[in-house]
Amino acid sequence: MLTALHPLGKLVVCMAWIAAAILVFDARFQLATIVIASLALVVLDRTSPILILALMVPFALFGFGFLTTSVLFRQDSDFALRIAGESVLNSPAFSAGVTLFLRAIACGMVSALFALTTDPGALIRALMAQWRLPPRIGYSLFSAMQLVPDLAAEAQQIRLARAMKRGRPPRRFPGPVELVSLVIPLLAFAIRRAGRAAIAMETRGLAPDAPRTVVSAPRLHGRDLAFIAIAFAALALCISWVRMG
Amino acid sequence: MNGKYTWTLRETLIVAVLGAVFAVLYLGWVQVWLIAQALFGPVTMDVVMGFWFVASIVAAAIIRKPGVAFATEVLTAAVQILLGNPAGLLLLVTGAVQGAGAEAVFAATRWRNYRLPVLMAAGVGAALFSFAYTWIRFDYGALAPGLLATMLVLRCLSGVLLGGLLGHVIVAALYRTGVLSGLAIDHAKRTARA
Amino acid sequence: MPSEPRAPEPIRPAHWQQLSIRYPFADRPAVGPVDLSVEPGERVLLLGPSGSGKSTLLLSLTGLIPHSIPAVVEGSVRLFGVPADARKPSAWATTVAQFFQDADQTLCGMRVEDEIAFALENRALPEDVILRKVAEAMRRVGLPEAWRRRRTTTLSGGEKQLVALAAALAQEAPLFVADEPTAHLAPEAAGRLHRLLMNAGEGRSVLIVDHRLDGLIAAVDRVAVLGRDGTIVAAGPPGAIFRKKRDLLDRLGIWRPLASFLDAELEKVGLAPADPPLSVDDALRHLAGAPPEVVRKARPAIAAFVAAHAARPHGDRAGGATVARLEAADCAPFLGPTVLHDVTLDIRAGEILGILGANGAGKSTLGASLAGLLKLKRGRREGAPGGIAFQKPEHQFVAGTVQEEIATSLGGSGARADQARQVEGILAAWDLAGFRDRHPFELSQGQKRRLALAALTAGDRWPLLILDEPLAGLDAHGAAMVAQHVEALSRSGRAIAIVTHDMDFALSLCTRSVIVGDGGIIAEGPTAQLLSQPSLLKRAGLAEPAIAPAMCWLDRVPAC
Numbered sequence: 001m002l003t004a005l006h007p008l009g010k011l012v013v014c015m016a017w018i019a020a021a022i023l024v025f026d027a028r029f030q031l032a033t034i035v036i037a038s039l040a041l042v043v044l045d046r047t048s049p050i051l052i053l054a055l056m057v058p059f060a061l062f063g064f065g066f067l068t069t070s071v072l073f074r075q076d077s078d079f080a081l082r083i084a085g086e087s088v089l090n091s092p093a094f095s096a097g098v099t100l101f102l103r104a105i106a107c108g109m110v111s112a113l114f115a116l117t118t119d120p121g122a123l124i125r126a127l128m129a130q131w132r133l134p135p136r137i138g139y140s141l142f143s144a145m146q147l148v149p150d151l152a153a154e155a156q157q158i159r160l161a162r163a164m165k166r167g168r169p170p171r172r173f174p175g176p177v178e179l180v181s182l183v184i185p186l187l188a189f190a191i192r193r194a195g196r197a198a199i200a201m202e203t204r205g206l207a208p209d210a211p212r213t214v215v216s217a218p219r220l221h222g223r224d225l226a227f228i229a230i231a232f233a234a235l236a237l238c239i240s241w242v243r244m245g
Numbered sequence: 246m247n248g249k250y251t252w253t254l255r256e257t258l259i260v261a262v263l264g265a266v267f268a269v270l271y272l273g274w275v276q277v278w279l280i281a282q283a284l285f286g287p288v289t290m291d292v293v294m295g296f297w298f299v300a301s302i303v304a305a306a307i308i309r310k311p312g313v314a315f316a317t318e319v320l321t322a323a324v325q326i327l328l329g330n331p332a333g334l335l336l337l338v339t340g341a342v343q344g345a346g347a348e349a350v351f352a353a354t355r356w357r358n359y360r361l362p363v364l365m366a367a368g369v370g371a372a373l374f375s376f377a378y379t380w381i382r383f384d385y386g387a388l389a390p391g392l393l394a395t396m397l398v399l400r401c402l403s404g405v406l407l408g409g410l411l412g413h414v415i416v417a418a419l420y421r422t423g424v425l426s427g428l429a430i431d432h433a434k435r436t437a438r439a
Numbered sequence: 440m441p442s443e444p445r446a447p448e449p450i451r452p453a454h455w456q457q458l459s460i461r462y463p464f465a466d467r468p469a470v471g472p473v474d475l476s477v478e479p480g481e482r483v484l485l486l487g488p489s490g491s492g493k494s495t496l497l498l499s500l501t502g503l504i505p506h507s508i509p510a511v512v513e514g515s516v517r518l519f520g521v522p523a524d525a526r527k528p529s530a531w532a533t534t535v536a537q538f539f540q541d542a543d544q545t546l547c548g549m550r551v552e553d554e555i556a557f558a559l560e561n562r563a564l565p566e567d568v569i570l571r572k573v574a575e576a577m578r579r580v581g582l583p584e585a586w587r588r589r590r591t592t593t594l595s596g597g598e599k600q601l602v603a604l605a606a607a608l609a610q611e612a613p614l615f616v617a618d619e620p621t622a623h624l625a626p627e628a629a630g631r632l633h634r635l636l637m638n639a640g641e642g643r644s645v646l647i648v649d650h651r652l653d654g655l656i657a658a659v660d661r662v663a664v665l666g667r668d669g670t671i672v673a674a675g676p677p678g679a680i681f682r683k684k685r686d687l688l689d690r691l692g693i694w695r696p697l698a699s700f701l702d703a704e705l706e707k708v709g710l711a712p713a714d715p716p717l718s719v720d721d722a723l724r725h726l727a728g729a730p731p732e733v734v735r736k737a738r739p740a741i742a743a744f745v746a747a748h749a750a751r752p753h754g755d756r757a758g759g760a761t762v763a764r765l766e767a768a769d770c771a772p773f774l775g776p777t778v779l780h781d782v783t784l785d786i787r788a789g790e791i792l793g794i795l796g797a798n799g800a801g802k803s804t805l806g807a808s809l810a811g812l813l814k815l816k817r818g819r820r821e822g823a824p825g826g827i828a829f830q831k832p833e834h835q836f837v838a839g840t841v842q843e844e845i846a847t848s849l850g851g852s853g854a855r856a857d858q859a860r861q862v863e864g865i866l867a868a869w870d871l872a873g874f875r876d877r878h879p880f881e882l883s884q885g886q887k888r889r890l891a892l893a894a895l896t897a898g899d900r901w902p903l904l905i906l907d908e909p910l911a912g913l914d915a916h917g918a919a920m921v922a923q924h925v926e927a928l929s930r931s932g933r934a935i936a937i938v939t940h941d942m943d944f945a946l947s948l949c950t951r952s953v954i955v956g957d958g959g960i961i962a963e964g965p966t967a968q969l970l971s972q973p974s975l976l977k978r979a980g981l982a983e984p985a986i987a988p989a990m991c992w993l994d995r996v997p998a999c
């Protein structure tokens with residue numbers, strides 16, 4: 001369901017929501033954001049709740065950093081820490097920390113919602129067709145995104161090539177030293193591929209400022225308008241709920 | 246050959262793929278940082294920060310045109326978002342600020358000088374800009390001044406070493422692989438040698 | 440953009456005048472000075488030994504050299520009467536469709552359908568026209584509908600080449616330029632492609648560079664031969680070139696169609712056909728119904744020809760110990776789905792095994808699994824690990840210079856001077872001596888292939904060697920070198936598996952072969968026996984070797 005929506009509509013909604021999450025410094029709003037984004041993924045897109053929980057882990061770790069920073073290093077935190085037990089939970093430093101922590105998760109979940117339900121190719125096509133993104137830049141971005149999934153295969157290829165040299169098959173998983181030694185060959189691979197893609201695109205007529213068709217660019221449907229309307233209504237509701245309470 | 250300030254298609258594509266590869270590396274680094282943070286506490290962020298400037302420095306040193314440093318850093322952020330960086334869409338702002346910091350230093354040399362000291366200075370530029378940004382974002386005003394000074398110094402050092410110096414090393418290694426032929430760095434090196 | 444000039448008399452689609460190209464830091468030009476032209480509607484074949492500058496010449500056509508690839512260019516190129524450098528390379532896309540030697544230079548890593556639509560999108564055609572043309576191009580080249588949304592980077596070597604061809608054909612440009620378009624294609628696909636490219640009905644001019652001539656040569660109007668010094672040393676209609684310039688071509692190490700060898704044998708006994716033959720069938724046609732004394736005279740000539748080009752009389756070494764064995768194995772490419780089910784195969788010391796099959800059948804996957812470099816999805820593998828020469832030679836390279844590439848594969852043992860001498864020996868044996876300090880990626884395709892093979896066979900660490908398409912991109916000289924090395928390696932007791940699309944090569948070198956298809960191994964046995972079963976070959980997307988009609992003639996015509 002979310003996957004079928006227009007990428008730009010989704011992009012606008014997600015950006016607006018993240019902007020709100022940064023401006024509305026309130027733990028309840030962040031919580032509401034997390035719940036809404038997760039529910040949308042589970043209900044509308046059949047994403048497994050386990051995956052969502054797994055996604056939250058890095059966001060949570062990230063947020064935890066903020067939590068400890070603000071609790072331990074506020075100027076008044078000495079004082080706050082000296083107060084016993086439960087009152088720590090009520091200190092302003094702590095609640096600010098909690099909000100930062102939740103905000104990291106909230107922004108993370110909104111981004112995840114966008115990333116999980118959007119095909120990068122469709123996004124670039126939409127950007128080129130509707131927002132007049134120059135095709136050169138559009139296709140450069142497109143190549144970059146296409147490159148990422150190929151990095152693993154290329155890394156494996158480089159490991160095999162080295163094995164051919166050494167006369168011993170590679171270990172199943174590279175150790176940390178080997179991983180670091182793959183960085184330069186992978187960068188070289190990427191740059192080489194960029195040069196070849198440039199030749200390929202140029203010979204097939206990609207010019208900087210000639211008019212061009214964008215085939216199968218996503219179109220705006222009624223359901224996109226409905227999605228945008230509902231999303232903004234929900235956002236307004238959340239904000240006013242936090243303001244009132 | 247080509248315009249001094251306009252990018253060719255190849256250069257645009259190189260900026261894009263560098264953004265993509267560094268996005269993957271940056272994400273790997275996020276994991277390193279998270280573990281370090283859990284072990285050594287919050288200032289770790291400033292110690293490891295410099296690595297997140299290296300994409301802009303490498304790209305700028307290869308292509309040597311205005312806007313390269315800035316664009317690469319923003320792009321790296323964008324790709325990271327799509328790959329699921331925990332910081333979310335806000336990362337775009339972070340990337341823009343860091344990229345602008347490095348770009349400012351290159352602009353000061355009028356995009357002519359890419360020797361090691363300049364790359365290190367670019368690391369410091371990115372560190373200063375990003376420090377100002379985190380100040381606003383995480384309300385650093387409330388932190389103890391001594392701690393703030395430590396954080397600032399650590400971050401600049403990190404920018405010099407993990408940003409400038411590491412960037413220089415990466416560029417030199419890439420040059421040896423032969424993939425940079427025909428790019429600005431190649432012209433510069435060959436004219437210098439001739 | 441200036442409008443296409445229209446003159447009353449036909450204008451040459453492509454015309455190189457005194458063109459020479461020197462790569463940066465090279466002490467002599469890579470090619471040139473060359474004078475060459477393609478007339479309207481003409482189909483020109485450009486031949487030349489590996490490294491003579493064919494690809495370089497084609498890259499200069501629309502100005503990619505020097506615009507995108509740095510080099511110094513002298514002389515001029517005109518396209519349809521307009522100097523090529525009057526426009527940017529991208530502006531020539533409506534006039535010239537280019538297929539590069541390396542399919543990755545033709546494709547940009549998108550999905551199959553986007554890849555084919557790309558050139559049409561750039562011409563700003565209406566969307567429905569583009570969709571129609573994409574479907575049409577896929578149908579003509581024989582790409583299944585189901586591939587539309589596959590990314591080109593997950594395709595096999597030959598499948599990539601097919602997509603690249605579809606993308607170039609969809610451009611519908613009046614001049615089509617192709618650099619070894621069939622190097623990785625299975626015989627059946629290669630035949631289809633040759634017919635498509637050379638279809639005269641479309642009024643297109645074609646310039647093609649290829650090493651595999653059988654099946655292509657009959658449709659060519661003119662052949663031009665580039666010599667080692669990078670100048671045109673011969674030009675003319677194919678029949679005449681392959682009859683009159685035989686010695687020159689042999690000296691340069693350029694492939695000749697098999698028919699030309701048969702023609703030479705028949706000439707010795709005074710029985711050559713009046714018109715120079717371009718296929719083995721042509722060469723034998725005039726013997727049909729010939730009187731017995733003519734047949735008696737022809738027989739030894741034809742037998743000599745077959746003996747020289749079919750199975751070599753190597754001793755039966757099949758008795759060696761088993762080196763590696765796959766048992767009930769399910770094989771899958773790295774990060775890919777299972778493509779081969781329930782494979783059982785073993786290979787013995789001293790054996791040369793052929794792995795044949797259509798494009799995408801899973802030959803490369805089988806080779807890598809046999810070498811123990813891919814994790815099996817199911818089943819077992821026993822035996823020592825093997826080394827692979829990858830289908831794409833670039834995948835082999837890890838070093839910064841040609842010399843280092845060889846030296847690092849020799850291993851650290853032995854004295855320094857000793858090793859240096861060894862490296863020199865290997866470079867000379869593979870005809871790479873002049874490229875010692877060159878970066879491996881700056882070689883021509885054939886040179887890359889030779890370097891990759893040299894590096895793999897340099898050490899003696901692998902008891903089992905898999906050569907994946909060792910002939911793709913090689914000239915006749917290089918192919919002879921490969922055959923020689925393979926035989927020497929096999930004599931030294933190593934097990935060798937060769938993945939190849941060249942049936943004649945398989946026939947002459949591999950005692951035993953397996954045919955891969957339908958998700959498994961569909962046949963196994965002596966190569967000559969497999970390649971003489973038409974129904975099997977058809978099912979596997981293969982074709983009989985070009986030499987088959989001569990062998991058949993020997994069988995059919997009574998020895999009297």
Ligand SMILES: Nc1ncnc2c1ncn2[C@@H]1O[C@H](COP(=O)(O)OP(=O)(O)OP(=O)(O)O)[C@@H](O)[C@H]1O
Binds near residue numbers: 470494881912
């Ligand atoms: N990028 C490059 N930089 C420097 N030298 C190069 C480069 N590309 C090719 N060469 C050299 O130029 C010469 C001509 O190469 P080219 O690729 O045109 O040969 P070719 O005739 O196409 O050979 P093949 O049949 O092997 O493909 C070769 O000696 C090669 O080593």
Ligand SMILES: Nc1ncnc2c1ncn2[C@@H]1O[C@H](COP(=O)(O)OP(=O)(O)OP(=O)(O)O)[C@@H](O)[C@H]1O
Binds near residue numbers: 797799
């Ligand atoms: N990463 C991948 N993901 C999905 N499919 C893949 C992947 N790699 C290969 N394949 C598919 O696996 C099949 C076997 O590939 P393989 O490279 O073994 O074919 P091949 O017989 O060597 O073909 P060719 O003659 O064209 O080289 C092909 O159909 C290919 O499309």
Ligand SMILES: [Mg+2]
Binds near residue numbers: 494495883
């Ligand atoms: Mg070539």
Ligand SMILES: [Mg+2]
Binds near residue numbers: 595597802803804830
């Ligand atoms: Mg293959």
